[in-house]
Amino acid sequence: MVIIECQGLSVTYPGGVQALKDVDLKIDDGEFVIVVGLSGAGKSTLLRTINRLVDPTGGRIKVDGRVINELSKKELKEYRSQVGMIFQNFNLVKRSSVLRNVLAGRLRGVPTWRTLLGLFPKEDVAEALSCLERVGIKEKAKSRADELSGGQQQRVGIARALAQDPKILLADEPVASLDPPTSHAVMKDLKRINEEDGITTIVNLHFIDLAKEYGEKIIGLREGKLVYEGLADEITEEEFEEIYGRSITAEDQLGAGGGANV
Amino acid sequence: MSEATSSKKPSRLVLIMGKIKGIIVIALIAAVYIWSARGVGFSLFEIIFELPSFFNLLWDMVPPNWAYFVRLIGPLLETFQTAITGTILGTLLAIPLILLAANNVNRNKPLYYVSKGFMNLARTIDPMLYAAILVAGVGLGAFAGMLALTFFSMAINAKLTSESLEAIDNGPLEALEACGGNKLEMIKYAVAPQIMPTFASYTLFVFEINIRASTVLGLVGAGGIGVNLNTSLNLFRYPNAAMVLLTTFVIVVLIDQLSNVLREELV
Numbered sequence: 056m057v058i059i060e061c062q063g064l065s066v067t068y069p070g071g072v073q074a075l076k077d078v079d080l081k082i083d084d085g086e087f088v089i090v091v092g093l094s095g096a097g098k099s100t101l102l103r104t105i106n107r108l109v110d111p112t113g114g115r116i117k118v119d120g121r122v123i124n125e126l127s128k129k130e131l132k133e134y135r136s137q138v139g140m141i142f143q144n145f146n147l148v149k150r151s152s153v154l155r156n157v158l159a160g161r162l163r164g165v166p167t168w169r170t171l172l173g174l175f176p177k178e179d180v181a182e183a184l185s186c187l188e189r190v191g192i193k194e195k196a197k198s199r200a201d202e203l204s205g206g207q208q209q210r211v212g213i214a215r216a217l218a219q220d221p222k223i224l225l226a227d228e229p230v231a232s233l234d235p236p237t238s239h240a241v242m243k244d245l246k247r248i249n250e251e252d253g254i255t256t257i258v259n260l261h262f263i264d265l266a267k268e269y270g271e272k273i274i275g276l277r278e279g280k281l282v283y284e285g286l287a288d289e290i291t292e293e294e295f296e297e298i299y300g301r302s303i304t305a306e307d308q309l310g311a312g313g314g315a316n317v
Numbered sequence: 318m319s320e321a322t323s324s325k326k327p328s329r330l331v332l333i334m335g336k337i338k339g340i341i342v343i344a345l346i347a348a349v350y351i352w353s354a355r356g357v358g359f360s361l362f363e364i365i366f367e368l369p370s371f372f373n374l375l376w377d378m379v380p381p382n383w384a385y386f387v388r389l390i391g392p393l394l395e396t397f398q399t400a401i402t403g404t405i406l407g408t409l410l411a412i413p414l415i416l417l418a419a420n421n422v423n424r425n426k427p428l429y430y431v432s433k434g435f436m437n438l439a440r441t442i443d444p445m446l447y448a449a450i451l452v453a454g455v456g457l458g459a460f461a462g463m464l465a466l467t468f469f470s471m472a473i474n475a476k477l478t479s480e481s482l483e484a485i486d487n488g489p490l491e492a493l494e495a496c497g498g499n500k501l502e503m504i505k506y507a508v509a510p511q512i513m514p515t516f517a518s519y520t521l522f523v524f525e526i527n528i529r530a531s532t533v534l535g536l537v538g539a540g541g542i543g544v545n546l547n548t549s550l551n552l553f554r555y556p557n558a559a560m561v562l563l564t565t566f567v568i569v570v571l572i573d574q575l576s577n578v579l580r581e582e583l584v
Contacts, residue, residue: 108491132497133497134497135494135497136496136497138495140496142492146486146489146491147488147489147492148489148506148510149486149511150510150511150514159498159506159507162493162497162498163496163497167501170506171505215492215496
Protein backbone atom coordinates (compact mmCIF):
# COMPACT_ATOMS: atom_id res chain seq x y z
CA MET A 56 0.00 0.00 0.00
CA VAL A 57 1.34 3.40 -0.95
CA ILE A 58 1.62 5.79 2.01
CA ILE A 59 3.51 8.72 0.46
CA GLU A 60 2.96 9.81 -3.11
CA CYS A 61 4.61 12.84 -4.70
CA GLN A 62 3.37 14.02 -8.08
CA GLY A 63 5.34 16.62 -10.00
CA LEU A 64 6.65 17.95 -6.71
CA SER A 65 8.71 21.13 -7.07
CA VAL A 66 10.19 23.53 -4.57
CA THR A 67 11.64 26.89 -5.52
CA TYR A 68 13.01 28.92 -2.61
CA PRO A 69 12.29 32.64 -2.36
CA GLY A 70 15.85 33.38 -3.49
CA GLY A 71 15.14 31.58 -6.77
CA VAL A 72 16.99 28.34 -6.02
CA GLN A 73 15.14 25.35 -7.43
CA ALA A 74 15.63 22.67 -4.80
CA LEU A 75 13.22 20.07 -6.20
CA LYS A 76 12.22 19.71 -9.83
CA ASP A 77 9.16 17.76 -10.81
CA VAL A 78 9.68 14.78 -8.51
CA ASP A 79 7.38 11.77 -8.90
CA LEU A 80 7.73 9.27 -6.12
CA LYS A 81 5.83 6.50 -4.36
CA ILE A 82 6.76 5.05 -1.01
CA ASP A 83 5.05 1.99 0.40
CA ASP A 84 3.77 1.66 3.94
CA GLY A 85 6.47 0.27 6.23
CA GLU A 86 9.32 0.70 3.77
CA PHE A 87 12.83 1.69 4.83
CA VAL A 88 13.95 4.18 2.19
CA ILE A 89 17.29 5.85 1.87
CA VAL A 90 17.70 9.05 -0.10
CA VAL A 91 21.20 9.62 -1.47
CA GLY A 92 22.74 12.52 -3.31
CA LEU A 93 25.37 15.19 -2.91
CA SER A 94 24.76 18.01 -0.51
CA GLY A 95 22.53 20.52 -2.25
CA ALA A 96 20.82 17.81 -4.31
CA GLY A 97 17.51 18.41 -2.55
CA LYS A 98 17.47 15.54 -0.01
CA SER A 99 16.78 17.77 2.93
CA THR A 100 14.16 19.76 1.03
CA LEU A 101 12.38 16.53 0.08
CA LEU A 102 12.08 15.45 3.73
CA ARG A 103 11.05 18.90 4.90
CA THR A 104 8.40 19.09 2.21
CA ILE A 105 6.91 15.81 3.41
CA ASN A 106 6.24 17.29 6.88
CA ARG A 107 5.62 20.74 5.41
CA LEU A 108 8.47 22.52 7.18
CA VAL A 109 9.01 23.60 3.58
CA ASP A 110 6.01 24.43 1.41
CA PRO A 111 5.89 22.91 -2.07
CA THR A 112 5.68 25.46 -4.88
CA GLY A 113 4.44 22.96 -7.45
CA GLY A 114 2.86 19.52 -7.70
CA ARG A 115 1.27 17.68 -4.80
CA ILE A 116 1.98 15.28 -1.98
CA LYS A 117 -0.50 12.68 -0.84
CA VAL A 118 0.08 11.04 2.51
CA ASP A 119 -2.16 8.22 3.63
CA GLY A 120 -4.67 9.13 0.94
CA ARG A 121 -4.84 12.81 1.88
CA VAL A 122 -3.35 15.70 -0.09
CA ILE A 123 -1.25 17.65 2.39
CA ASN A 124 -0.39 20.70 0.27
CA GLU A 125 -3.29 22.67 1.63
CA LEU A 126 -3.92 22.04 5.30
CA SER A 127 -5.31 24.50 7.81
CA LYS A 128 -2.97 25.51 10.63
CA LYS A 129 -4.72 23.14 12.98
CA GLU A 130 -4.72 20.26 10.51
CA LEU A 131 -1.04 20.86 9.82
CA LYS A 132 -0.13 20.53 13.50
CA GLU A 133 -2.22 17.38 13.72
CA TYR A 134 -0.54 16.00 10.60
CA ARG A 135 2.96 16.88 11.78
CA SER A 136 2.37 15.05 15.04
CA GLN A 137 2.06 11.87 12.96
CA VAL A 138 5.42 12.44 11.29
CA GLY A 139 8.52 12.11 13.47
CA MET A 140 11.68 13.91 12.45
CA ILE A 141 15.29 13.23 13.35
CA PHE A 142 17.92 15.86 12.64
CA GLN A 143 21.62 15.92 11.81
CA ASN A 144 22.35 18.19 14.77
CA PHE A 145 19.83 16.42 17.02
CA ASN A 146 18.05 19.75 17.66
CA LEU A 147 17.70 19.07 21.37
CA VAL A 148 17.27 21.81 23.93
CA LYS A 149 20.69 21.37 25.49
CA ARG A 150 19.90 22.94 28.83
CA SER A 151 16.76 20.85 29.37
CA SER A 152 16.59 17.32 30.71
CA VAL A 153 16.48 14.34 28.38
CA LEU A 154 12.97 13.48 29.55
CA ARG A 155 11.70 17.01 28.89
CA ASN A 156 13.16 16.84 25.39
CA VAL A 157 11.38 13.55 24.72
CA LEU A 158 8.12 14.88 26.16
CA ALA A 159 8.10 17.44 23.35
CA GLY A 160 7.04 14.49 21.20
CA ARG A 161 3.88 14.10 23.31
CA LEU A 162 2.75 17.76 22.99
CA ARG A 163 -0.01 17.17 20.47
CA GLY A 164 -2.13 14.88 22.59
CA VAL A 165 -2.02 17.10 25.69
CA PRO A 166 -3.97 20.35 26.19
CA THR A 167 -1.79 23.44 25.85
CA TRP A 168 -2.49 24.71 29.38
CA ARG A 169 -1.03 21.47 30.74
CA THR A 170 2.05 21.53 28.50
CA LEU A 171 2.71 25.18 29.40
CA LEU A 172 2.61 24.35 33.11
CA GLY A 173 4.72 21.26 32.46
CA LEU A 174 1.94 19.04 33.83
CA PHE A 175 2.11 16.05 31.52
CA PRO A 176 -0.28 13.19 32.35
CA LYS A 177 1.38 10.15 33.91
CA GLU A 178 0.73 8.04 30.81
CA ASP A 179 2.65 10.49 28.64
CA VAL A 180 5.63 10.51 30.98
CA ALA A 181 5.53 6.70 31.06
CA GLU A 182 5.36 6.65 27.25
CA ALA A 183 8.33 9.02 26.98
CA LEU A 184 10.34 6.83 29.37
CA SER A 185 9.49 3.69 27.42
CA CYS A 186 10.68 5.41 24.22
CA LEU A 187 13.97 6.15 25.97
CA GLU A 188 14.13 2.52 27.06
CA ARG A 189 13.72 1.38 23.47
CA VAL A 190 16.82 3.29 22.43
CA GLY A 191 18.68 2.10 25.53
CA ILE A 192 19.14 5.32 27.50
CA LYS A 193 16.31 5.27 30.03
CA GLU A 194 18.79 5.80 32.87
CA LYS A 195 19.75 9.17 31.34
CA ALA A 196 16.22 10.58 31.59
CA LYS A 197 17.11 13.05 34.35
CA SER A 198 20.42 14.19 32.82
CA ARG A 199 20.77 17.46 31.02
CA ALA A 200 20.84 16.83 27.27
CA ASP A 201 24.26 18.44 26.79
CA GLU A 202 25.84 16.00 29.27
CA LEU A 203 25.29 13.17 26.80
CA SER A 204 27.60 11.99 24.02
CA GLY A 205 26.68 12.65 20.38
CA GLY A 206 25.35 9.13 19.86
CA GLN A 207 23.25 9.34 23.03
CA GLN A 208 21.90 12.74 22.00
CA GLN A 209 20.81 11.33 18.66
CA ARG A 210 19.05 8.52 20.53
CA VAL A 211 17.18 11.18 22.51
CA GLY A 212 16.21 12.65 19.13
CA ILE A 213 14.94 9.24 18.03
CA ALA A 214 13.06 8.77 21.30
CA ARG A 215 11.42 12.18 20.87
CA ALA A 216 10.25 11.21 17.37
CA LEU A 217 9.05 7.82 18.66
CA ALA A 218 7.12 9.52 21.45
CA GLN A 219 4.93 11.04 18.76
CA ASP A 220 3.78 7.51 17.92
CA PRO A 221 4.33 8.43 14.27
CA LYS A 222 3.24 6.77 11.07
CA ILE A 223 6.29 8.10 9.28
CA LEU A 224 9.83 8.77 10.45
CA LEU A 225 12.01 11.25 8.57
CA ALA A 226 15.72 11.29 9.37
CA ASP A 227 17.80 14.07 7.86
CA GLU A 228 21.47 13.01 7.79
CA PRO A 229 21.06 11.41 11.23
CA VAL A 230 24.64 10.15 11.42
CA ALA A 231 26.55 12.96 9.73
CA SER A 232 27.77 14.34 13.07
CA LEU A 233 28.71 10.94 14.52
CA ASP A 234 31.78 8.70 14.40
CA PRO A 235 31.61 5.44 12.35
CA PRO A 236 30.78 2.93 15.14
CA THR A 237 28.10 5.24 16.56
CA SER A 238 26.75 5.80 13.06
CA HIS A 239 26.23 2.09 12.62
CA ALA A 240 24.57 1.82 16.03
CA VAL A 241 22.14 4.62 15.24
CA MET A 242 21.33 3.17 11.81
CA LYS A 243 20.67 -0.19 13.48
CA ASP A 244 18.29 1.49 15.94
CA LEU A 245 16.37 3.10 13.09
CA LYS A 246 16.23 -0.17 11.17
CA ARG A 247 15.09 -2.12 14.24
CA ILE A 248 12.30 0.38 14.97
CA ASN A 249 11.20 0.19 11.34
CA GLU A 250 11.05 -3.60 11.52
CA GLU A 251 9.38 -3.83 14.93
CA ASP A 252 6.78 -1.09 14.53
CA GLY A 253 6.42 -1.04 10.75
CA ILE A 254 6.89 2.75 10.72
CA THR A 255 7.67 3.99 7.22
CA THR A 256 11.16 5.46 7.47
CA ILE A 257 12.99 7.79 5.10
CA VAL A 258 16.64 8.49 5.81
CA ASN A 259 18.88 10.98 4.03
CA LEU A 260 22.46 9.81 3.80
CA HIS A 261 25.49 10.63 1.76
CA PHE A 262 27.53 7.54 2.60
CA ILE A 263 26.87 4.93 -0.09
CA ASP A 264 28.04 1.95 1.98
CA LEU A 265 25.56 2.80 4.76
CA ALA A 266 22.83 3.26 2.17
CA LYS A 267 23.47 -0.21 0.71
CA GLU A 268 23.81 -1.88 4.09
CA TYR A 269 20.65 -0.56 5.73
CA GLY A 270 18.40 0.54 2.90
CA GLU A 271 15.58 -1.47 1.49
CA LYS A 272 14.89 0.97 -1.28
CA ILE A 273 17.22 3.69 -2.53
CA ILE A 274 16.23 6.98 -4.07
CA GLY A 275 18.82 9.09 -5.82
CA LEU A 276 18.54 12.87 -6.17
CA ARG A 277 20.75 15.01 -8.34
CA GLU A 278 20.28 18.77 -8.66
CA GLY A 279 16.70 18.48 -7.44
CA LYS A 280 15.70 15.73 -9.87
CA LEU A 281 14.86 12.16 -9.03
CA VAL A 282 17.49 10.22 -10.98
CA TYR A 283 17.35 6.79 -9.36
CA GLU A 284 14.79 4.60 -7.69
CA GLY A 285 15.52 0.97 -6.97
CA LEU A 286 16.32 -1.75 -4.48
CA ALA A 287 19.36 -1.36 -2.27
CA ASP A 288 20.57 -4.88 -3.10
CA GLU A 289 20.68 -4.13 -6.79
CA ILE A 290 22.29 -0.70 -6.97
CA THR A 291 25.70 -0.68 -8.64
CA GLU A 292 28.69 1.61 -8.25
CA GLU A 293 28.01 2.97 -11.74
CA GLU A 294 24.52 3.96 -10.66
CA PHE A 295 25.90 5.76 -7.60
CA GLU A 296 28.32 7.61 -9.87
CA GLU A 297 25.35 8.57 -12.01
CA ILE A 298 23.56 9.98 -8.95
CA TYR A 299 26.65 11.82 -7.72
CA GLY A 300 27.62 13.00 -11.19
CA ARG A 301 31.23 12.03 -10.56
CA SER A 302 33.33 9.02 -9.63
CA ILE A 303 32.96 7.58 -6.14
CA THR A 304 35.72 8.50 -3.69
CA ALA A 305 36.73 7.30 -0.24
CA GLU A 306 34.84 10.23 1.25
CA ASP A 307 31.57 8.80 0.01
CA GLN A 308 32.06 5.77 2.23
CA LEU A 309 31.83 5.74 5.98
CA GLY A 310 33.68 2.45 6.33
CA ALA A 311 37.45 2.69 5.81
CA GLY A 312 38.73 6.18 5.22
CA GLY A 313 35.54 8.17 4.94
CA GLY A 314 34.86 8.86 8.58
CA ALA A 315 38.40 9.92 9.36
CA ASN A 316 38.25 12.72 6.84
CA VAL A 317 35.18 14.31 8.32
CA MET B 318 56.18 37.17 -10.27
CA SER B 319 56.38 40.89 -11.00
CA GLU B 320 52.84 41.34 -9.69
CA ALA B 321 53.71 39.63 -6.43
CA THR B 322 56.74 41.85 -5.79
CA SER B 323 54.90 45.04 -6.62
CA SER B 324 52.08 44.16 -4.22
CA LYS B 325 54.58 43.61 -1.42
CA LYS B 326 56.28 46.98 -1.93
CA PRO B 327 53.70 49.77 -2.02
CA SER B 328 54.75 52.53 -4.35
CA ARG B 329 55.84 55.96 -3.09
CA LEU B 330 52.64 57.50 -4.36
CA VAL B 331 50.48 55.12 -2.26
CA LEU B 332 52.53 55.95 0.84
CA ILE B 333 52.15 59.70 0.30
CA MET B 334 48.42 59.36 -0.36
CA GLY B 335 48.08 57.42 2.91
CA LYS B 336 49.82 60.19 4.83
CA ILE B 337 47.67 62.89 3.25
CA LYS B 338 44.53 60.92 4.19
CA GLY B 339 45.74 60.74 7.79
CA ILE B 340 46.38 64.48 7.93
CA ILE B 341 42.93 65.25 6.49
CA VAL B 342 41.19 63.03 9.06
CA ILE B 343 43.08 64.66 11.96
CA ALA B 344 42.32 68.13 10.60
CA LEU B 345 38.62 67.28 10.34
CA ILE B 346 38.45 66.00 13.92
CA ALA B 347 40.26 69.13 15.12
CA ALA B 348 37.84 71.38 13.21
CA VAL B 349 34.78 69.63 14.67
CA TYR B 350 36.29 69.87 18.13
CA ILE B 351 37.02 73.59 17.85
CA TRP B 352 33.51 74.25 16.51
CA SER B 353 31.97 72.34 19.46
CA ALA B 354 34.26 73.89 22.06
CA ARG B 355 33.36 77.40 20.88
CA GLY B 356 29.70 76.42 21.11
CA VAL B 357 29.99 75.49 24.80
CA GLY B 358 32.17 78.50 25.58
CA PHE B 359 35.14 76.40 26.51
CA SER B 360 38.04 78.39 27.84
CA LEU B 361 41.20 77.18 29.49
CA PHE B 362 41.41 80.51 31.27
CA GLU B 363 38.10 79.91 32.98
CA ILE B 364 39.15 76.47 34.15
CA ILE B 365 42.26 77.91 35.80
CA PHE B 366 40.40 80.95 37.06
CA GLU B 367 37.54 78.93 38.59
CA LEU B 368 39.76 76.22 40.03
CA PRO B 369 40.09 77.88 43.47
CA SER B 370 36.33 78.27 43.89
CA PHE B 371 35.86 74.62 42.92
CA PHE B 372 38.36 73.60 45.61
CA ASN B 373 36.53 75.90 48.01
CA LEU B 374 33.33 74.00 47.30
CA LEU B 375 35.08 70.69 47.96
CA TRP B 376 36.57 72.16 51.13
CA ASP B 377 33.12 73.26 52.27
CA MET B 378 31.92 69.70 51.88
CA VAL B 379 34.48 68.40 54.38
CA PRO B 380 33.63 66.90 56.77
CA PRO B 381 30.34 65.46 55.55
CA ASN B 382 27.41 65.84 57.91
CA TRP B 383 27.35 62.26 59.24
CA ALA B 384 24.25 62.88 61.30
CA TYR B 385 22.37 63.74 58.11
CA PHE B 386 22.44 60.04 57.20
CA VAL B 387 19.50 59.37 59.52
CA ARG B 388 17.38 61.71 57.39
CA LEU B 389 18.59 59.95 54.24
CA ILE B 390 17.30 56.50 55.20
CA GLY B 391 13.75 57.23 54.04
CA PRO B 392 14.77 58.70 50.65
CA LEU B 393 17.29 55.89 50.24
CA LEU B 394 14.59 53.27 50.68
CA GLU B 395 12.43 55.18 48.22
CA THR B 396 15.33 55.11 45.75
CA PHE B 397 15.53 51.32 46.09
CA GLN B 398 11.79 50.94 45.78
CA THR B 399 11.77 53.08 42.64
CA ALA B 400 14.53 51.01 41.04
CA ILE B 401 12.98 47.68 42.08
CA THR B 402 9.42 48.39 40.96
CA GLY B 403 10.66 50.06 37.76
CA THR B 404 12.87 47.09 36.92
CA ILE B 405 10.22 44.46 37.66
CA LEU B 406 7.37 46.17 35.83
CA GLY B 407 9.65 47.07 32.92
CA THR B 408 10.90 43.49 32.69
CA LEU B 409 7.37 42.09 32.63
CA LEU B 410 6.40 44.53 29.89
CA ALA B 411 9.58 43.63 28.00
CA ILE B 412 8.64 39.92 27.69
CA PRO B 413 6.00 40.27 24.95
CA LEU B 414 8.16 42.84 23.19
CA ILE B 415 11.18 40.49 23.25
CA LEU B 416 9.16 37.74 21.58
CA LEU B 417 7.59 40.07 19.02
CA ALA B 418 10.90 41.70 18.13
CA ALA B 419 12.74 38.42 17.41
CA ASN B 420 12.41 37.25 13.82
CA ASN B 421 12.85 33.57 14.68
CA VAL B 422 9.84 33.62 17.03
CA ASN B 423 7.60 36.20 15.35
CA ARG B 424 7.35 35.38 11.67
CA ASN B 425 4.79 38.11 11.03
CA LYS B 426 6.95 40.67 9.21
CA PRO B 427 4.82 43.83 9.75
CA LEU B 428 4.31 43.09 13.45
CA TYR B 429 8.03 42.37 13.77
CA TYR B 430 9.05 45.70 12.27
CA VAL B 431 6.46 47.64 14.29
CA SER B 432 7.68 46.04 17.53
CA LYS B 433 11.31 46.62 16.65
CA GLY B 434 10.57 50.25 15.73
CA PHE B 435 8.64 50.85 18.95
CA MET B 436 11.47 49.32 20.96
CA ASN B 437 14.13 51.45 19.28
CA LEU B 438 12.06 54.58 19.66
CA ALA B 439 11.46 53.90 23.36
CA ARG B 440 15.18 53.30 23.81
CA THR B 441 16.31 56.62 22.35
CA ILE B 442 14.84 58.46 25.35
CA ASP B 443 17.00 58.76 28.44
CA PRO B 444 15.39 57.86 31.79
CA MET B 445 15.92 61.46 33.01
CA LEU B 446 13.98 62.76 30.03
CA TYR B 447 11.16 60.26 30.70
CA ALA B 448 11.18 61.42 34.31
CA ALA B 449 11.02 65.12 33.40
CA ILE B 450 8.06 64.49 31.09
CA LEU B 451 6.29 62.21 33.57
CA VAL B 452 6.72 64.65 36.45
CA ALA B 453 4.85 67.14 34.29
CA GLY B 454 2.23 64.48 33.63
CA VAL B 455 1.63 62.64 36.90
CA GLY B 456 3.18 65.15 39.30
CA LEU B 457 6.29 65.30 41.46
CA GLY B 458 7.46 62.24 43.31
CA ALA B 459 8.74 58.70 43.12
CA PHE B 460 5.75 57.43 41.14
CA ALA B 461 6.86 59.47 38.13
CA GLY B 462 10.39 58.14 38.68
CA MET B 463 9.17 54.58 38.81
CA LEU B 464 7.24 54.99 35.56
CA ALA B 465 10.29 56.53 33.91
CA LEU B 466 12.42 53.55 34.91
CA THR B 467 9.66 51.17 33.75
CA PHE B 468 9.71 52.55 30.20
CA PHE B 469 13.46 52.67 30.15
CA SER B 470 13.90 49.11 31.51
CA MET B 471 11.34 47.74 29.11
CA ALA B 472 13.07 49.28 26.10
CA ILE B 473 16.64 48.39 26.99
CA ASN B 474 15.86 44.87 28.21
CA ALA B 475 13.74 44.15 25.13
CA LYS B 476 16.50 45.44 22.86
CA LEU B 477 19.30 43.41 24.46
CA THR B 478 17.35 40.20 25.00
CA SER B 479 15.59 40.14 21.63
CA GLU B 480 18.96 40.49 19.90
CA SER B 481 20.31 37.54 21.88
CA LEU B 482 17.12 35.65 21.16
CA GLU B 483 17.66 36.06 17.43
CA ALA B 484 21.03 34.38 17.87
CA ILE B 485 19.85 31.23 19.69
CA ASP B 486 20.06 27.77 18.15
CA ASN B 487 16.98 27.50 15.95
CA GLY B 488 17.26 23.70 15.76
CA PRO B 489 15.04 23.04 18.79
CA LEU B 490 12.42 25.46 17.42
CA GLU B 491 12.36 23.52 14.18
CA ALA B 492 12.10 20.25 16.11
CA LEU B 493 9.15 21.57 18.12
CA GLU B 494 7.48 22.74 14.93
CA ALA B 495 8.06 19.32 13.36
CA CYS B 496 6.38 17.67 16.39
CA GLY B 497 3.26 19.73 15.76
CA GLY B 498 3.85 22.09 18.69
CA ASN B 499 2.09 25.46 18.71
CA LYS B 500 3.73 28.86 19.18
CA LEU B 501 3.32 28.94 22.97
CA GLU B 502 4.75 25.44 23.28
CA MET B 503 7.69 26.44 21.10
CA ILE B 504 8.34 29.40 23.40
CA LYS B 505 8.06 27.31 26.53
CA TYR B 506 10.09 24.27 25.36
CA ALA B 507 12.57 25.64 22.81
CA VAL B 508 12.95 29.38 23.44
CA ALA B 509 12.69 29.87 27.20
CA PRO B 510 15.30 27.28 28.24
CA GLN B 511 17.82 28.83 25.85
CA ILE B 512 17.21 32.50 26.59
CA MET B 513 16.45 32.45 30.34
CA PRO B 514 20.04 32.84 31.66
CA THR B 515 20.70 35.72 29.26
CA PHE B 516 17.39 37.37 30.10
CA ALA B 517 18.07 37.11 33.84
CA SER B 518 21.55 38.51 33.37
CA TYR B 519 20.28 41.49 31.36
CA THR B 520 17.57 42.10 33.95
CA LEU B 521 20.21 42.39 36.67
CA PHE B 522 22.22 44.67 34.40
CA VAL B 523 19.15 46.88 33.89
CA PHE B 524 18.61 46.88 37.67
CA GLU B 525 22.17 48.20 38.13
CA ILE B 526 21.51 51.02 35.68
CA ASN B 527 18.18 51.74 37.38
CA ILE B 528 19.78 52.02 40.82
CA ARG B 529 22.22 54.55 39.39
CA ALA B 530 19.46 56.42 37.57
CA SER B 531 17.14 56.42 40.58
CA THR B 532 19.76 58.26 42.66
CA VAL B 533 19.56 61.28 40.33
CA LEU B 534 15.85 61.16 39.42
CA GLY B 535 15.30 63.61 42.28
CA LEU B 536 17.10 66.32 40.29
CA VAL B 537 14.03 66.57 38.07
CA GLY B 538 11.70 66.06 41.00
CA ALA B 539 11.02 62.36 40.48
CA GLY B 540 11.75 61.26 44.05
CA GLY B 541 14.51 59.39 45.81
CA ILE B 542 17.77 60.48 47.34
CA GLY B 543 18.43 62.90 44.45
CA VAL B 544 15.85 65.26 45.93
CA ASN B 545 18.07 65.67 49.01
CA LEU B 546 21.10 66.37 46.81
CA ASN B 547 19.16 68.99 44.91
CA THR B 548 17.89 70.70 48.07
CA SER B 549 21.24 70.58 49.84
CA LEU B 550 23.03 72.16 46.88
CA ASN B 551 20.35 74.83 46.42
CA LEU B 552 20.51 75.75 50.12
CA PHE B 553 24.34 75.70 50.11
CA ARG B 554 24.35 72.92 52.72
CA TYR B 555 27.50 71.36 51.34
CA PRO B 556 28.22 68.93 54.20
CA ASN B 557 24.74 67.48 53.67
CA ALA B 558 25.34 67.27 49.90
CA ALA B 559 28.62 65.47 50.62
CA MET B 560 26.78 62.94 52.77
CA VAL B 561 24.29 62.30 49.93
CA LEU B 562 27.10 61.81 47.44
CA LEU B 563 28.98 59.49 49.78
CA THR B 564 25.88 57.42 50.49
CA THR B 565 25.03 57.20 46.79
CA PHE B 566 28.56 56.14 45.95
CA VAL B 567 28.61 53.37 48.55
CA ILE B 568 25.18 52.07 47.53
CA VAL B 569 25.94 52.02 43.82
CA VAL B 570 29.24 50.21 44.34
CA LEU B 571 27.63 47.65 46.64
CA ILE B 572 24.75 46.93 44.25
CA ASP B 573 27.13 46.69 41.28
CA GLN B 574 29.31 44.19 43.11
CA LEU B 575 26.36 42.11 44.23
CA SER B 576 24.86 42.13 40.76
CA ASN B 577 28.18 41.16 39.19
CA VAL B 578 28.49 38.17 41.47
CA LEU B 579 24.94 37.08 40.63
CA ARG B 580 25.47 37.53 36.91
CA GLU B 581 28.63 35.47 36.94
CA GLU B 582 26.66 32.71 38.63
CA LEU B 583 24.15 32.81 35.78
CA VAL B 584 26.49 32.57 32.82
